[in-house]
Amino acid sequence: MVNNLVEVRNFEKSYGERKVVDKLNFTVADGEIVGMLGPNGAGKSTTIRMLTGIEACDAGELFFDGMTVKKDRKSIKMQIGLVPQDIAVYGDMSAYDNVKFFCSLYGFRGKELERRVQEALEFVALWDRRKDKPGKFSGGMKRRLNIACSIAHSPKLLIMDEPTVGIDPQSRNYILEAIKTLNRRGTAVIYVSHYMEEIEALCNRILIMDQGQLKVEEDKDALKERYKEEGCQTLEDIFLKITGTALRDEEE
Ligand SMILES: Nc1ncnc2c1ncn2[C@@H]1O[C@H](COP(=O)(O)OP(=O)(O)OP(=O)(O)O)[C@@H](O)[C@H]1O
Ligand SMILES: [Mg+2]
Numbered sequence: 586m587v588n589n590l591v592e593v594r595n596f597e598k599s600y601g602e603r604k605v606v607d608k609l610n611f612t613v614a615d616g617e618i619v620g621m622l623g624p625n626g627a628g629k630s631t632t633i634r635m636l637t638g639i640e641a642c643d644a645g646e647l648f649f650d651g652m653t654v655k656k657d658r659k660s661i662k663m664q665i666g667l668v669p670q671d672i673a674v675y676g677d678m679s680a681y682d683n684v685k686f687f688c689s690l691y692g693f694r695g696k697e698l699e700r701r702v703q704e705a706l707e708f709v710a711l712w713d714r715r716k717d718k719p720g721k722f723s724g725g726m727k728r729r730l731n732i733a734c735s736i737a738h739s740p741k742l743l744i745m746d747e748p749t750v751g752i753d754p755q756s757r758n759y760i761l762e763a764i765k766t767l768n769r770r771g772t773a774v775i776y777v778s779h780y781m782e783e784i785e786a787l788c789n790r791i792l793i794m795d796q797g798q799l800k801v802e803e804d805k806d807a808l809k810e811r812y813k814e815e816g817c818q819t820l821e822d823i824f825l826k827i828t829g830t831a832l833r834d835e836e837e
Contacts, residue, residue: 588614588615589612589613589615590613590773591612591647591648591650591742592648593609593611593645593646593647594646595608595645595646596609596644596645596647597609597645598628598632598642598643605626605628605631605797606628606631606632606635607628607796607797607798608798609797609799610799612802613773614773615771616768616772617773617790618764618773618788619773619774619775619789620778620787620788621777622777622778622792622794622824623795623828624830627794627797628796628797629746629777629794630669630746633746633775636775637662637665638658638665639667647661649665649742663691663738664740664742665741665742665744666736666740666743666744668731668735668743668744669746670746670747670750670777672727672728673731674719674727674730674734676720677718678719679715680711680714680717680718680722684702684706684737685699685702686734687737688702691738693738701738702737705733705736708763709763710729710759711726723752723756724753724756725756725759728756729756729759729763732760732763741772743772743774745764745774745775745777746777747778748760749761749778749783761783761786764776789804789805790802790803795827800827805820808820
């Protein structure tokens with residue numbers, strides 16, 4: 586039996602009068618890649634910020650690998666890696682020092698820390714550029730560095746919020762392959778994207794959010810099969826049918 590690594594129960598969030606996440610429930614099983622889709626402003630990034638503990642929920646609970654946020658907030662944080670929608674690295678610190686800084690936040694020191702930093706930088710093919718500052722990097726390289734920062738502590742769950750927006754095809758392929766490799770090694774992934782080909786290539790299961798609510802939580806193939814009868818041939822068609830919004834092809 587596959588265990589649930591993550592269980593989100595009744596997440597809620599308002600900004601002022603505006604409810605942006607509304608009684609959201611979903612699960613992520615051990616070792617799966619879940620694709621999270623939704624139109625702009627659906628509440629995806631807000632949900633992810635609450636999941637990672639960057640932002641408090643107004644209501645709701647999170648269970649993670651048998652732990653609850655109320656009791657085990659710190660232990661849960663240790664097991665999650667986040668690549669945020671907006672790149673979060675320090676432009677004036679070397680690539681090496683960036684990864685070292687983030688990994689040290691998880692308590693690693695000395696040789697173990699150095700080993701992890703090297704492994705993470707090698708994994709994203711930036712070891713040769715370790716002495717350079719990301720201020721000089723291309724978008725794709727910055728994103729890869731951000732990934733190194735988010736995986737050096739070996740999280741059980743990696744969350745990526747639109748990691749391939751605005752980068753070159755080579756870096757994009759690189760990132761997709763990296764996710765597959767991490768997943769084969771046992772990391773569960775929540776992958777937020779507007780790109781259907783990426784969701785097709787990576788994900789076993791699909792979450793579709795719209796206006797703060799979860800509209801779909803289903804195995805990808807089962808979802809496609811179910812919507813065939815309604816004339817939807819592709820995930821794009823299904824997305825349009827459910828949200829009334831076309832998926833955007835390119836970042837506006
Ligand atoms: N800090 C904030 N203060 C006020 N409103 C916010 C804040 N963060 C997000 N919002 C609003 O909450 C709603 C959901 O935003 P969120 O960023 O979660 O959407 P998203 O699904 O990630 O969209 P996108 O696909 O554009 O990244 C939007 O209406 C947004 O304007
Ligand atoms: Mg977002």
